[in-house]
Amino acid sequence: MAQDDILARLFPEGHDVRVADGIATGTAPLGDATATVIGIADATPLGVEGALSLAGAVLAAVERGDAAPILVVIDSGSQRMRRRDELLGLNEYLAHLAKSLRLAEARGHPTIGVIHGHSAAGAFIATALATRMLVGVPGANPTVMDLPSVARVTTLPLDRLEALARDTAVFAPGLDNMVAVGAVHRVLDAEAPLGAQLAGLLAEMPDRDDRDRLGAERGGRPKAAEIAARVVEAARDA
Amino acid sequence: MSRDAASWYESTARARIGDLLDDGAFTEFLPPGERATSPHLALFDLPEAFDDGIVVGRGRLDGRDVFVAAQEGRFMGGAFGEVHGAKLVGLLRAAFEIRPAAVLILFDTGGVRLQEANAGETAIAEIMRAICEARIAGVPVIGVVGGRAGAFGGGGLIAGTCSGLVATEQGRIGVSGPEVIETNHGVEEFDARDRALVWRTTGGKHRALTGGADAFAEDAAAELRSAALGLMDAAAPFDAGTLRAEHDRLAGRLERFGSAQDAPEIWRDLGVTEDVPALDTAEFGAVLDRIGGRHGAR
Numbered sequence: 001m002a003q004d005d006i007l008a009r010l011f012p013e014g015h016d017v018r019v020a021d022g023i024a025t026g027t028a029p030l031g032d033a034t035a036t037v038i039g040i041a042d043a044t045p046l047g048v049e050g051a052l053s054l055a056g057a058v059l060a061a062v063e064r065g066d067a068a069p070i071l072v073v074i075d076s077g078s079q080r081m082r083r084r085d086e087l088l089g090l091n092e093y094l095a096h097l098a099k100s101l102r103l104a105e106a107r108g109h110p111t112i113g114v115i116h117g118h119s120a121a122g123a124f125i126a127t128a129l130a131t132r133m134l135v136g137v138p139g140a141n142p143t144v145m146d147l148p149s150v151a152r153v154t155t156l157p158l159d160r161l162e163a164l165a166r167d168t169a170v171f172a173p174g175l176d177n178m179v180a181v182g183a184v185h186r187v188l189d190a191e192a193p194l195g196a197q198l199a200g201l202l203a204e205m206p207d208r209d210d211r212d213r214l215g216a217e218r219g220g221r222p223k224a225a226e227i228a229a230r231v232v233e234a235a236r237d238a
Numbered sequence: 239m240s241r242d243a244a245s246w247y248e249s250t251a252r253a254r255i256g257d258l259l260d261d262g263a264f265t266e267f268l269p270p271g272e273r274a275t276s277p278h279l280a281l282f283d284l285p286e287a288f289d290d291g292i293v294v295g296r297g298r299l300d301g302r303d304v305f306v307a308a309q310e311g312r313f314m315g316g317a318f319g320e321v322h323g324a325k326l327v328g329l330l331r332a333a334f335e336i337r338p339a340a341v342l343i344l345f346d347t348g349g350v351r352l353q354e355a356n357a358g359e360t361a362i363a364e365i366m367r368a369i370c371e372a373r374i375a376g377v378p379v380i381g382v383v384g385g386r387a388g389a390f391g392g393g394g395l396i397a398g399t400c401s402g403l404v405a406t407e408q409g410r411i412g413v414s415g416p417e418v419i420e421t422n423h424g425v426e427e428f429d430a431r432d433r434a435l436v437w438r439t440t441g442g443k444h445r446a447l448t449g450g451a452d453a454f455a456e457d458a459a460a461e462l463r464s465a466a467l468g469l470m471d472a473a474a475p476f477d478a479g480t481l482r483a484e485h486d487r488l489a490g491r492l493e494r495f496g497s498a499q500d501a502p503e504i505w506r507d508l509g510v511t512e513d514v515p516a517l518d519t520a521e522f523g524a525v526l527d528r529i530g531g532r533h534g535a536r
Contacts (some may be wrong), residue, residue, distance in 0.1 A: 048488075048492055048496075049492065052485070052488055052489060052492060055481075055485060056485060056489075059478070059481060059482060059485055062478055062481075063478065063482075079413050079414060081414040081418055081419045081422045081423065082414075082419065082423065082427065083419060083427055083428040083439060085413075085414075086412045086413065086414060086419070086428075086439055086440055087439050087444075087495075087498065087500070087501060087504075088448075088491060088492060088495060088496065089411075089445070089448060089449070089450040089488075089491070090394075090412070090413045090414075091389075091394030091395055091397060091398045091411060091412060091413045091450070092398045092449075092450055092484075092488060092536070093488055094395050094398065094413065095366070095394075095395050095396075095397070095398025095399045096398065096481070096484055096485065096488055096536075098363075098366050098395065098399065099366075099370060099399060099476075099481060099484075100481055100485075102366075102367060102370040102371075103370075103476065103477070103478060103481050106370075106374055106476075107478070121350075121359070121391070121392075121413075122391070122392070122394075122395060122413045122414075124359065125359060125362055125363050125366070125392055125395055126395065129359070129360070129362075129363035130363065130366065130367070144350055144352070144355035144356060144358070144359045145352060145355060150352050150355070153352050154282065154352055154353060156282065164281060164282075168278070168281060169356060170278050170320065170353075170354050170355070170356055170357050171278075171352065171353055171354055171355045171356060172356075177356050178356060178360075180356075181356045181357050181360050182360060183356065183359070183360040183363070209364055209367050209368070211360055211363075211364060212324065212327070212364065215357070215360070220356070220357070221320050221357050221360070222277055222320075223274075223277050223320055223321055223324065224320050224321070224323070224324040224327070224357065224361065225324070227268070227274055227320075227321050227324035227325055227328060228324045228325075228327045228328035228331060229328065230267075230268055230272075230274075230328065231267045231268055231294060231324075231325055231327075231328025231329055231331075231332060232328050232331050232332045232335065234267035234268060235267060235296060235305070235328075235329070235332030235333075235335075235336055236332070236335075236336070238265045238267070238295070238296045
Protein backbone atom coordinates (compact mmCIF):
# COMPACT_ATOMS: atom_id res chain seq x y z
CA MET A 1 0.00 0.00 0.00
CA ALA A 2 1.37 3.46 -0.83
CA GLN A 3 2.47 5.51 2.18
CA ASP A 4 -0.17 8.20 1.57
CA ASP A 5 -2.92 5.59 1.47
CA ILE A 6 -1.81 3.75 4.57
CA LEU A 7 -1.37 6.99 6.54
CA ALA A 8 -4.83 8.15 5.49
CA ARG A 9 -6.31 4.86 6.66
CA LEU A 10 -4.34 4.74 9.93
CA PHE A 11 -5.11 8.37 10.77
CA PRO A 12 -8.53 9.19 9.31
CA GLU A 13 -8.69 12.42 11.35
CA GLY A 14 -5.63 13.68 9.49
CA HIS A 15 -1.90 13.90 10.09
CA ASP A 16 1.09 16.08 9.26
CA VAL A 17 3.51 13.29 8.32
CA ARG A 18 5.93 14.32 5.56
CA VAL A 19 8.10 11.98 3.52
CA ALA A 20 11.53 13.07 2.30
CA ASP A 21 13.92 10.66 0.59
CA GLY A 22 11.69 7.81 1.75
CA ILE A 23 11.94 8.83 5.42
CA ALA A 24 8.66 9.78 7.10
CA THR A 25 8.29 11.95 10.20
CA GLY A 26 5.40 13.86 11.72
CA THR A 27 2.51 13.61 14.14
CA ALA A 28 -1.04 12.32 14.08
CA PRO A 29 -3.93 12.07 16.54
CA LEU A 30 -4.28 8.64 18.12
CA GLY A 31 -6.89 8.04 20.79
CA ASP A 32 -6.67 11.01 23.14
CA ALA A 33 -3.02 11.75 22.33
CA THR A 34 -0.96 13.25 19.56
CA ALA A 35 1.33 10.45 18.45
CA THR A 36 4.78 10.88 16.99
CA VAL A 37 4.93 9.06 13.65
CA ILE A 38 8.13 7.87 12.04
CA GLY A 39 8.49 5.54 9.13
CA ILE A 40 10.07 4.44 5.92
CA ALA A 41 8.17 4.64 2.63
CA ASP A 42 8.35 3.13 -0.85
CA ALA A 43 10.67 0.22 0.04
CA THR A 44 13.52 2.66 0.67
CA PRO A 45 16.71 1.10 2.05
CA LEU A 46 17.72 2.50 5.44
CA GLY A 47 21.13 4.20 5.45
CA VAL A 48 23.02 6.38 7.91
CA GLU A 49 21.08 9.60 7.17
CA GLY A 50 17.67 7.97 7.43
CA ALA A 51 18.45 6.14 10.66
CA LEU A 52 19.82 9.31 12.25
CA SER A 53 16.83 11.36 11.20
CA LEU A 54 14.33 8.80 12.57
CA ALA A 55 16.26 8.54 15.84
CA GLY A 56 16.24 12.33 16.06
CA ALA A 57 12.45 12.39 15.85
CA VAL A 58 12.21 9.76 18.59
CA LEU A 59 14.66 11.57 20.88
CA ALA A 60 12.78 14.84 20.33
CA ALA A 61 9.60 13.10 21.52
CA VAL A 62 11.46 11.78 24.58
CA GLU A 63 12.78 15.26 25.34
CA ARG A 64 9.26 16.73 25.07
CA GLY A 65 8.39 14.32 27.87
CA ASP A 66 4.75 13.89 26.92
CA ALA A 67 4.77 10.06 27.00
CA ALA A 68 2.61 10.07 23.85
CA PRO A 69 2.58 6.99 21.58
CA ILE A 70 5.25 6.57 18.92
CA LEU A 71 4.20 4.80 15.72
CA VAL A 72 6.71 3.24 13.35
CA VAL A 73 5.11 2.75 9.93
CA ILE A 74 7.26 0.60 7.67
CA ASP A 75 7.57 -0.18 3.99
CA SER A 76 11.34 -0.36 3.62
CA GLY A 77 14.12 -2.11 1.80
CA SER A 78 16.95 -3.71 3.68
CA GLN A 79 19.70 -1.68 5.30
CA ARG A 80 21.44 0.31 2.56
CA MET A 81 24.18 -1.97 1.27
CA ARG A 82 26.84 0.53 0.30
CA ARG A 83 30.52 0.79 1.14
CA ARG A 84 30.04 4.37 2.31
CA ASP A 85 27.43 3.37 4.89
CA GLU A 86 29.76 0.70 6.25
CA LEU A 87 32.71 3.12 6.29
CA LEU A 88 30.64 5.51 8.41
CA GLY A 89 29.52 2.78 10.82
CA LEU A 90 25.94 2.00 9.77
CA ASN A 91 25.69 -0.57 12.59
CA GLU A 92 25.93 2.26 15.12
CA TYR A 93 23.27 4.38 13.39
CA LEU A 94 20.83 1.46 13.23
CA ALA A 95 21.52 0.48 16.85
CA HIS A 96 21.10 4.10 17.90
CA LEU A 97 17.60 4.14 16.37
CA ALA A 98 16.62 0.91 18.13
CA LYS A 99 18.03 2.18 21.44
CA SER A 100 16.16 5.47 21.07
CA LEU A 101 12.89 3.57 20.65
CA ARG A 102 13.62 1.47 23.75
CA LEU A 103 14.51 4.61 25.73
CA ALA A 104 11.21 6.19 24.66
CA GLU A 105 9.41 3.15 25.98
CA ALA A 106 11.26 3.43 29.29
CA ARG A 107 10.03 7.04 29.47
CA GLY A 108 6.43 5.93 29.10
CA HIS A 109 5.86 6.24 25.34
CA PRO A 110 3.97 3.22 23.98
CA THR A 111 5.80 2.19 20.78
CA ILE A 112 3.87 0.40 18.04
CA GLY A 113 5.23 -0.85 14.74
CA VAL A 114 3.01 -1.17 11.67
CA ILE A 115 4.44 -3.11 8.76
CA HIS A 116 2.37 -2.66 5.63
CA GLY A 117 4.88 -3.24 2.87
CA HIS A 118 8.32 -4.76 2.62
CA SER A 119 11.10 -4.74 5.15
CA ALA A 120 14.24 -6.76 5.62
CA ALA A 121 17.29 -7.44 7.72
CA GLY A 122 18.92 -4.50 9.52
CA ALA A 123 16.20 -2.03 8.54
CA PHE A 124 13.52 -4.31 10.00
CA ILE A 125 15.48 -4.93 13.21
CA ALA A 126 16.16 -1.23 13.82
CA THR A 127 12.57 -0.07 13.22
CA ALA A 128 9.51 -2.33 13.38
CA LEU A 129 11.19 -5.04 15.46
CA ALA A 130 12.42 -2.42 17.97
CA THR A 131 8.88 -1.50 19.05
CA ARG A 132 6.96 -2.93 22.00
CA MET A 133 4.17 -4.23 19.76
CA LEU A 134 4.37 -4.96 16.05
CA VAL A 135 1.29 -5.42 13.89
CA GLY A 136 1.04 -6.28 10.22
CA VAL A 137 -1.36 -5.09 7.55
CA PRO A 138 -2.44 -7.91 5.21
CA GLY A 139 -0.21 -7.90 2.16
CA ALA A 140 2.90 -6.89 4.09
CA ASN A 141 6.01 -8.79 3.12
CA PRO A 142 8.80 -8.83 5.71
CA THR A 143 11.79 -10.96 4.81
CA VAL A 144 15.25 -11.67 6.02
CA MET A 145 16.44 -12.81 2.62
CA ASP A 146 14.53 -13.88 -0.47
CA LEU A 147 14.61 -17.58 -1.33
CA PRO A 148 16.87 -17.30 -4.42
CA SER A 149 19.48 -15.56 -2.24
CA VAL A 150 19.05 -18.17 0.49
CA ALA A 151 19.59 -20.82 -2.17
CA ARG A 152 22.82 -19.13 -3.28
CA VAL A 153 24.22 -18.81 0.23
CA THR A 154 23.17 -22.25 1.47
CA THR A 155 23.89 -23.93 -1.90
CA LEU A 156 20.54 -25.72 -1.63
CA PRO A 157 18.42 -26.09 -4.77
CA LEU A 158 15.67 -23.48 -4.99
CA ASP A 159 12.91 -26.05 -5.57
CA ARG A 160 13.96 -27.91 -2.40
CA LEU A 161 13.86 -24.63 -0.42
CA GLU A 162 10.43 -23.81 -1.84
CA ALA A 163 9.18 -27.23 -0.73
CA LEU A 164 10.69 -26.78 2.75
CA ALA A 165 9.18 -23.30 3.00
CA ARG A 166 5.70 -24.79 2.77
CA ASP A 167 6.24 -26.80 5.96
CA THR A 168 8.25 -24.52 8.22
CA ALA A 169 7.91 -20.88 9.24
CA VAL A 170 11.46 -20.56 10.40
CA PHE A 171 13.26 -19.32 7.31
CA ALA A 172 10.85 -18.44 4.53
CA PRO A 173 9.80 -14.84 3.75
CA GLY A 174 6.37 -13.48 4.50
CA LEU A 175 4.06 -11.97 7.09
CA ASP A 176 2.51 -15.30 8.16
CA ASN A 177 5.91 -16.70 8.99
CA MET A 178 6.84 -13.63 11.03
CA VAL A 179 3.57 -14.03 12.92
CA ALA A 180 4.37 -17.70 13.55
CA VAL A 181 7.77 -16.95 15.12
CA GLY A 182 6.14 -14.29 17.32
CA ALA A 183 7.88 -11.28 15.75
CA VAL A 184 4.55 -9.83 14.62
CA HIS A 185 2.01 -9.75 17.43
CA ARG A 186 -1.06 -9.75 15.22
CA VAL A 187 -2.41 -8.92 11.79
CA LEU A 188 -4.92 -6.10 11.49
CA ASP A 189 -8.26 -6.63 9.78
CA ALA A 190 -7.94 -4.90 6.43
CA GLU A 191 -11.74 -4.73 6.02
CA ALA A 192 -12.28 -2.79 9.27
CA PRO A 193 -11.15 0.80 9.96
CA LEU A 194 -7.42 0.65 10.74
CA GLY A 195 -7.41 3.80 12.87
CA ALA A 196 -9.76 2.36 15.48
CA GLN A 197 -7.80 -0.90 15.57
CA LEU A 198 -4.57 1.04 16.09
CA ALA A 199 -6.03 3.09 18.95
CA GLY A 200 -7.34 -0.13 20.48
CA LEU A 201 -3.82 -1.56 20.64
CA LEU A 202 -2.83 1.04 23.24
CA ALA A 203 -4.97 -0.82 25.78
CA GLU A 204 -3.27 -4.16 25.18
CA MET A 205 0.44 -3.41 25.12
CA PRO A 206 2.37 -6.38 26.50
CA ASP A 207 4.18 -5.54 29.75
CA ARG A 208 7.30 -7.44 28.70
CA ASP A 209 8.92 -8.90 25.60
CA ASP A 210 6.60 -11.84 24.94
CA ARG A 211 7.68 -12.68 21.40
CA ASP A 212 9.37 -15.97 22.28
CA ARG A 213 6.26 -17.12 24.16
CA LEU A 214 4.10 -16.23 21.13
CA GLY A 215 6.52 -18.10 18.87
CA ALA A 216 6.15 -21.21 21.04
CA GLU A 217 2.33 -20.99 21.14
CA ARG A 218 2.15 -20.52 17.37
CA GLY A 219 4.70 -23.23 16.65
CA GLY A 220 7.11 -21.08 14.64
CA ARG A 221 9.81 -21.06 17.32
CA PRO A 222 9.36 -24.27 19.28
CA LYS A 223 12.40 -23.92 21.58
CA ALA A 224 13.36 -20.28 22.12
CA ALA A 225 11.15 -19.48 25.12
CA GLU A 226 12.04 -22.70 26.89
CA ILE A 227 15.80 -22.28 26.28
CA ALA A 228 15.80 -18.68 27.53
CA ALA A 229 13.85 -19.72 30.64
CA ARG A 230 16.27 -22.60 31.32
CA VAL A 231 19.23 -20.22 31.13
CA VAL A 232 17.55 -17.88 33.62
CA GLU A 233 16.89 -20.85 35.95
CA ALA A 234 20.50 -22.01 35.68
CA ALA A 235 21.74 -18.48 36.43
CA ARG A 236 19.58 -18.31 39.56
CA ASP A 237 21.13 -21.56 40.78
CA ALA A 238 24.73 -20.67 39.91
CA MET B 239 52.11 -21.00 24.87
CA SER B 240 50.87 -19.10 27.91
CA ARG B 241 47.22 -18.21 27.82
CA ASP B 242 48.04 -14.54 27.56
CA ALA B 243 50.06 -15.05 24.39
CA ALA B 244 47.45 -17.16 22.57
CA SER B 245 45.82 -15.49 19.59
CA TRP B 246 42.21 -14.54 20.33
CA TYR B 247 41.49 -14.60 16.60
CA GLU B 248 42.66 -18.20 16.24
CA SER B 249 41.03 -19.37 19.47
CA THR B 250 37.69 -21.09 20.18
CA ALA B 251 34.73 -19.83 22.21
CA ARG B 252 35.52 -22.03 25.23
CA ALA B 253 39.25 -21.30 25.12
CA ARG B 254 38.51 -17.56 24.94
CA ILE B 255 36.36 -17.74 28.08
CA GLY B 256 39.07 -19.75 29.85
CA ASP B 257 41.75 -17.28 28.83
CA LEU B 258 39.71 -14.19 29.67
CA LEU B 259 38.25 -15.06 33.08
CA ASP B 260 39.92 -15.76 36.41
CA ASP B 261 41.15 -19.36 36.73
CA GLY B 262 38.53 -22.00 37.44
CA ALA B 263 35.77 -19.46 37.85
CA PHE B 264 33.41 -20.34 35.01
CA THR B 265 30.05 -22.09 35.35
CA GLU B 266 28.39 -22.81 32.01
CA PHE B 267 24.60 -22.62 31.69
CA LEU B 268 23.06 -25.31 29.44
CA PRO B 269 26.44 -26.97 28.80
CA PRO B 270 26.79 -29.38 25.85
CA GLY B 271 25.61 -32.29 28.06
CA GLU B 272 22.15 -30.70 28.07
CA ARG B 273 21.96 -30.97 24.28
CA ALA B 274 20.50 -27.53 23.52
CA THR B 275 20.53 -28.17 19.78
CA SER B 276 18.84 -26.47 16.86
CA PRO B 277 15.46 -27.98 15.98
CA HIS B 278 15.83 -26.79 12.40
CA LEU B 279 19.24 -27.72 10.98
CA ALA B 280 18.26 -31.35 10.39
CA LEU B 281 15.74 -30.12 7.80
CA PHE B 282 18.72 -28.95 5.79
CA ASP B 283 20.81 -32.08 6.44
CA LEU B 284 23.23 -29.96 8.43
CA PRO B 285 25.08 -31.13 11.55
CA GLU B 286 24.02 -29.80 14.95
CA ALA B 287 26.22 -28.60 17.79
CA PHE B 288 25.33 -29.50 21.38
CA ASP B 289 25.72 -25.85 22.37
CA ASP B 290 24.33 -24.44 19.06
CA GLY B 291 27.50 -22.41 18.64
CA ILE B 292 27.37 -20.24 21.76
CA VAL B 293 28.67 -20.72 25.31
CA VAL B 294 26.92 -18.80 28.11
CA GLY B 295 27.61 -18.73 31.83
CA ARG B 296 28.90 -16.97 34.89
CA GLY B 297 32.46 -16.38 36.08
CA ARG B 298 34.84 -13.86 37.56
CA LEU B 299 36.87 -11.16 35.86
CA ASP B 300 39.54 -9.78 38.17
CA GLY B 301 37.40 -11.03 41.05
CA ARG B 302 34.21 -9.37 39.77
CA ASP B 303 31.05 -11.38 39.12
CA VAL B 304 30.36 -11.38 35.37
CA PHE B 305 28.04 -13.14 32.94
CA VAL B 306 29.71 -14.15 29.68
CA ALA B 307 28.53 -15.25 26.24
CA ALA B 308 31.03 -16.46 23.63
CA GLN B 309 30.08 -17.23 20.06
CA GLU B 310 31.81 -20.08 18.24
CA GLY B 311 32.68 -18.76 14.81
CA ARG B 312 33.68 -22.22 13.63
CA PHE B 313 30.09 -23.46 13.88
CA MET B 314 27.88 -21.99 11.15
CA GLY B 315 30.00 -18.82 11.19
CA GLY B 316 28.77 -18.01 14.69
CA ALA B 317 25.37 -17.20 13.21
CA PHE B 318 22.22 -16.56 15.24
CA GLY B 319 19.70 -19.37 15.05
CA GLU B 320 16.73 -19.94 17.34
CA VAL B 321 18.57 -21.68 20.19
CA HIS B 322 21.83 -19.73 19.81
CA GLY B 323 19.89 -16.49 20.12
CA ALA B 324 17.66 -17.71 22.95
CA LYS B 325 20.68 -18.62 25.08
CA LEU B 326 21.91 -15.03 24.87
CA VAL B 327 18.40 -13.67 25.49
CA GLY B 328 18.19 -15.84 28.62
CA LEU B 329 21.60 -14.69 29.84
CA LEU B 330 20.64 -11.03 29.46
CA ARG B 331 17.27 -11.52 31.15
CA ALA B 332 19.09 -13.26 34.02
CA ALA B 333 21.47 -10.29 34.22
CA PHE B 334 18.49 -7.95 34.55
CA GLU B 335 17.30 -10.02 37.50
CA ILE B 336 20.60 -10.96 39.20
CA ARG B 337 22.64 -7.82 38.44
CA PRO B 338 26.18 -9.09 37.93
CA ALA B 339 28.99 -6.51 37.60
CA ALA B 340 28.72 -6.82 33.80
CA VAL B 341 27.72 -8.99 30.86
CA LEU B 342 30.52 -9.68 28.39
CA ILE B 343 29.63 -10.68 24.83
CA LEU B 344 32.52 -12.22 22.90
CA PHE B 345 31.35 -11.72 19.32
CA ASP B 346 32.23 -14.03 16.45
CA THR B 347 29.34 -13.88 14.01
CA GLY B 348 28.33 -13.18 10.46
CA GLY B 349 24.76 -12.41 11.59
CA VAL B 350 21.52 -14.33 11.12
CA ARG B 351 21.67 -18.05 10.33
CA LEU B 352 19.79 -18.16 7.03
CA GLN B 353 18.40 -21.65 7.59
CA GLU B 354 16.60 -20.19 10.64
CA ALA B 355 16.37 -16.63 9.36
CA ASN B 356 13.07 -15.55 10.91
CA ALA B 357 13.92 -17.03 14.30
CA GLY B 358 17.43 -15.56 14.18
CA GLU B 359 16.26 -12.10 13.20
CA THR B 360 13.61 -12.05 15.91
CA ALA B 361 16.20 -13.26 18.44
CA ILE B 362 18.46 -10.35 17.49
CA ALA B 363 15.65 -7.91 18.20
CA GLU B 364 15.02 -9.65 21.54
CA ILE B 365 18.73 -9.50 22.40
CA MET B 366 18.97 -5.78 21.62
CA ARG B 367 15.92 -5.12 23.80
CA ALA B 368 17.32 -7.29 26.60
CA ILE B 369 20.66 -5.44 26.43
CA CYS B 370 18.84 -2.12 26.81
CA GLU B 371 16.91 -3.51 29.78
CA ALA B 372 20.06 -4.85 31.48
CA ARG B 373 21.67 -1.44 30.97
CA ILE B 374 18.59 0.32 32.36
CA ALA B 375 19.01 -1.92 35.42
CA GLY B 376 22.58 -0.64 35.73
CA VAL B 377 24.40 -3.68 34.34
CA PRO B 378 27.03 -2.68 31.74
CA VAL B 379 27.10 -4.88 28.63
CA ILE B 380 30.57 -4.98 27.11
CA GLY B 381 31.32 -6.38 23.66
CA VAL B 382 34.63 -7.88 22.58
CA VAL B 383 35.19 -8.11 18.81
CA GLY B 384 38.25 -10.03 17.71
CA GLY B 385 37.08 -13.31 16.20
CA ARG B 386 37.32 -14.57 12.64
CA ALA B 387 33.76 -13.67 11.73
CA GLY B 388 33.85 -10.26 13.47
CA ALA B 389 30.45 -8.78 14.36
CA PHE B 390 28.37 -8.54 11.19
CA GLY B 391 24.74 -8.39 10.15
CA GLY B 392 22.53 -8.39 13.22
CA GLY B 393 25.70 -8.99 15.23
CA GLY B 394 26.84 -5.51 14.24
CA LEU B 395 23.56 -4.05 15.51
CA ILE B 396 23.91 -5.93 18.79
CA ALA B 397 27.47 -4.61 19.10
CA GLY B 398 26.16 -1.08 18.62
CA THR B 399 23.70 -1.61 21.47
CA CYS B 400 26.41 -2.47 24.02
CA SER B 401 27.63 0.01 26.67
CA GLY B 402 31.17 -0.32 25.38
CA LEU B 403 33.12 -2.20 22.71
CA VAL B 404 36.73 -3.30 22.54
CA ALA B 405 38.07 -4.41 19.17
CA THR B 406 41.31 -5.90 17.96
CA GLU B 407 42.85 -5.05 14.61
CA GLN B 408 41.23 -8.21 13.17
CA GLY B 409 37.91 -7.43 14.82
CA ARG B 410 35.73 -6.28 11.95
CA ILE B 411 32.40 -4.62 12.70
CA GLY B 412 29.67 -3.89 10.18
CA VAL B 413 26.20 -4.69 8.88
CA SER B 414 26.47 -5.72 5.22
CA GLY B 415 29.56 -7.81 4.55
CA PRO B 416 31.79 -6.91 1.58
CA GLU B 417 30.61 -9.93 -0.41
CA VAL B 418 26.96 -8.93 0.03
CA ILE B 419 27.69 -5.37 -1.09
CA GLU B 420 29.67 -6.60 -4.09
CA THR B 421 26.86 -9.01 -5.01
CA ASN B 422 24.27 -6.22 -4.84
CA HIS B 423 26.16 -3.30 -6.37
CA GLY B 424 29.15 -4.70 -8.20
CA VAL B 425 32.87 -4.93 -7.74
CA GLU B 426 33.28 -1.20 -8.44
CA GLU B 427 31.26 -0.50 -5.28
CA PHE B 428 33.19 -2.87 -3.04
CA ASP B 429 35.85 -5.33 -4.17
CA ALA B 430 35.46 -8.02 -1.51
CA ARG B 431 38.75 -9.64 -2.53
CA ASP B 432 40.69 -6.45 -1.76
CA ARG B 433 41.63 -7.42 1.79
CA ALA B 434 43.30 -4.08 2.58
CA LEU B 435 40.11 -2.27 1.57
CA VAL B 436 38.00 -4.61 3.70
CA TRP B 437 40.19 -4.07 6.80
CA ARG B 438 40.39 -0.31 6.49
CA THR B 439 36.62 -0.04 5.97
CA THR B 440 35.42 -2.33 8.77
CA GLY B 441 38.48 -3.32 10.85
CA GLY B 442 39.17 -2.52 14.49
CA LYS B 443 41.62 0.32 13.83
CA HIS B 444 39.16 2.27 11.69
CA ARG B 445 36.39 1.68 14.23
CA ALA B 446 38.59 2.79 17.12
CA LEU B 447 39.67 5.95 15.25
CA THR B 448 36.14 6.97 14.30
CA GLY B 449 34.20 5.91 17.41
CA GLY B 450 32.77 2.55 16.37
CA ALA B 451 34.83 0.94 19.15
CA ASP B 452 35.69 2.49 22.51
CA ALA B 453 38.96 0.65 23.04
CA PHE B 454 41.57 -1.09 20.95
CA ALA B 455 43.60 -4.05 22.11
CA GLU B 456 46.22 -6.52 20.99
CA ASP B 457 44.98 -9.91 19.76
CA ALA B 458 45.47 -11.54 23.19
CA ALA B 459 43.25 -12.31 26.18
CA ALA B 460 45.26 -10.33 28.74
CA GLU B 461 44.95 -7.13 26.69
CA LEU B 462 41.27 -7.66 26.06
CA ARG B 463 40.70 -8.39 29.76
CA SER B 464 42.15 -5.09 30.90
CA ALA B 465 40.32 -3.19 28.16
CA ALA B 466 37.00 -4.84 29.13
CA LEU B 467 37.55 -3.98 32.81
CA GLY B 468 38.20 -0.37 31.86
CA LEU B 469 34.98 -0.22 29.83
CA MET B 470 32.97 -1.73 32.70
CA ASP B 471 34.06 1.16 34.90
CA ALA B 472 33.46 3.76 32.20
CA ALA B 473 30.01 2.52 31.06
CA ALA B 474 27.52 5.30 30.45
CA PRO B 475 23.99 5.00 31.91
CA PHE B 476 21.21 4.13 29.47
CA ASP B 477 19.36 7.44 29.57
CA ALA B 478 18.33 10.43 27.48
CA GLY B 479 21.62 12.22 28.12
CA THR B 480 23.66 9.30 26.82
CA LEU B 481 21.54 8.82 23.71
CA ARG B 482 21.50 12.56 22.99
CA ALA B 483 25.30 12.54 23.24
CA GLU B 484 25.45 9.53 20.92
CA HIS B 485 23.11 11.30 18.52
CA ASP B 486 25.34 14.38 18.42
CA ARG B 487 28.41 12.19 17.98
CA LEU B 488 26.86 10.28 15.04
CA ALA B 489 25.52 13.49 13.48
CA GLY B 490 28.96 15.06 13.79
CA ARG B 491 30.59 12.06 12.15
CA LEU B 492 28.18 12.20 9.23
CA GLU B 493 28.70 15.91 8.77
CA ARG B 494 32.47 15.69 8.97
CA PHE B 495 33.13 12.49 7.04
CA GLY B 496 29.97 11.97 5.00
CA SER B 497 31.65 12.77 1.72
CA ALA B 498 34.86 10.84 2.36
CA GLN B 499 35.64 8.28 -0.32
CA ASP B 500 37.88 6.00 1.72
CA ALA B 501 39.16 5.52 5.25
CA PRO B 502 42.60 7.19 4.88
CA GLU B 503 40.81 10.42 3.95
CA ILE B 504 38.99 10.27 7.28
CA TRP B 505 42.16 9.43 9.19
CA ARG B 506 44.01 12.39 7.66
CA ASP B 507 41.11 14.66 8.61
CA LEU B 508 41.53 13.37 12.18
CA GLY B 509 45.17 14.44 12.05
CA VAL B 510 46.55 10.95 11.61
CA THR B 511 49.29 11.09 9.01
CA GLU B 512 50.90 7.77 9.96
CA ASP B 513 50.48 4.61 7.86
CA VAL B 514 47.71 3.25 10.11
CA PRO B 515 47.69 -0.40 8.95
CA ALA B 516 51.45 -0.62 9.60
CA LEU B 517 51.31 0.62 13.21
CA ASP B 518 51.77 -1.89 16.02
CA THR B 519 49.44 -1.79 19.00
CA ALA B 520 51.61 0.53 21.10
CA GLU B 521 52.13 2.97 18.23
CA PHE B 522 48.45 2.89 17.36
CA GLY B 523 47.53 3.41 21.03
CA ALA B 524 49.68 6.55 21.03
CA VAL B 525 47.79 7.81 17.97
CA LEU B 526 44.44 7.18 19.69
CA ASP B 527 45.65 9.06 22.78
CA ARG B 528 46.83 11.95 20.64
CA ILE B 529 43.56 12.40 18.74
CA GLY B 530 41.44 12.28 21.85
CA GLY B 531 41.02 8.82 23.34
CA ARG B 532 37.48 7.79 24.20
CA HIS B 533 34.61 8.67 21.95
CA GLY B 534 32.07 8.63 24.74
CA ALA B 535 28.45 7.77 24.97
CA ARG B 536 26.72 4.92 23.19
